[in-house]
Amino acid sequence: MVTALDGFLDAGSAAGLAIAHLLESSPGRVVASFEVDEFYDYRARRPPMSFVQDHYSDYEAPRLVVRLMRDDRRAPYLLLTGPEPDVRWEAFAEAVRAVVEHFAVRLTVSMGSVPMAVPHTRPVQVTNHATAKRLLVSENVWQGEIRIPSSAQSLLELRLGEWGHDATGFVAHIPHYVAQFGYPEASAAMLRQVGAVTGLQWDTAELDAAAAQRQAEIAGQVEDSDEVRAVVAGLEQQYDAFHRDDSGYGGGPNMLEAEDGSLPDSADLPTGEELGAQFEQFLAGLDQSDDE
Template structure:
């Protein structure tokens, strides 16, 4: 492996006492970001919070320009602008003055392991203890129901109320997920959120997922990132989606079917939870055995009274 340290350049003095921070939010896209969830979140954070660039990566070494060509502007008779791609590490300050980092840019096409090692070096150098990411995944769910999410973490205690929807499945790899894996292997805590975006909105902005993602990030990090403006934009976005679907009978039918499917699924999970609670209230095998032993001890040997032939004084649940 080539030297990972040559893949990035520090833009500020890392010895500054105010530079270290415990949280890093990763926003490197990947195979998909349904509803532009991650982009909406990242843009909102960088637009509403004070920030500075502390490190930049050499994109020439890791991007396939012909695979996804950058945009240029042609003005009448000359080339006037080139949107050069960049992968940047920002230091951001939340509303309470707490610093954190945000890593943004296009997902590298090449040298994944070297890039991950470079990030790991920065994580150690800057005192990061928790790495978090959130993105949208398309699901057969309606936009009229609460946004669900798939949670994952290097340590299950970081997501204590997690109720998995999926079991073990194989998925296409992304650098972001590889980063979760490799950092966890080296002892850094990581948490990820996959926001469930209606599949029919996968290619358009879905503000509700971005709001849910930001709330999830706040829940695990405690960062005071302003959310009012993002929530307001999500409300306008929701109204626009509702209007477009209302004007399309076919879309209305699709959403109605997804609502019925979603509600049946939720009811099924509720029944499962209720059954689990009822089962938890039943006595254990040891408790049943102890009660039976107690009952047998109370039955005097040789008792042949007529009443004893049909009498049962054991546990009520065995009647």
């Protein structure tokens, strides 16, 4: 079962774009539906509706459902989508557990994305997590422990592991200066990772084309600003230094060394305040509709 919930873990709309891509070929068939009123805070996230001249219409009710889908080879899988529950996360996890056990789901795979200090000019980095090491298909570039805000999706994975059900997932790292805009390159990267762990196959050509267009738009914005180019160059230096070691994979003892063996000068790298100030105009330039 593939899961992606709208809300907290969706920088660059990466998971949302991936789900939209899957549903574009076929809406699938709803096989389970959650009582959304039990989990949704309508005042915090007011659903859209239309007002036409003198009456209300077209209320877009939130839906939290599981669909039976098929990949490009007609292989079946389940897709859990909808808004992240605002309340009763434990009850939500129990409800998903019932779905997992009813359909004898062998593996639950989640998708998400977070803003990170990474440049758009480098390949999308994806963090792999799972309830057991045997489920991991890639090694993460950094090791350690960090306290993070939780989400219904992350709690679900934790609880499924405690209940003896296999669960894994992927979190794409989105350049934080474009995190409020669609970043289809990350969507395609996550779908490929999900395919690697599940054997499912999807054609990502449309996402790849959209990613190329987005990269061209960002490149054009960067080219117009010396300050932005300097910040991107600093992020590239940081990214390359972090990923460099003798094996070609980050995380080794020399992962922070520059090509000459020295450590990168932190004074040459942008601070958070500098990033915010220098990208304010950059972001404004990208704040356009899809048609524009």
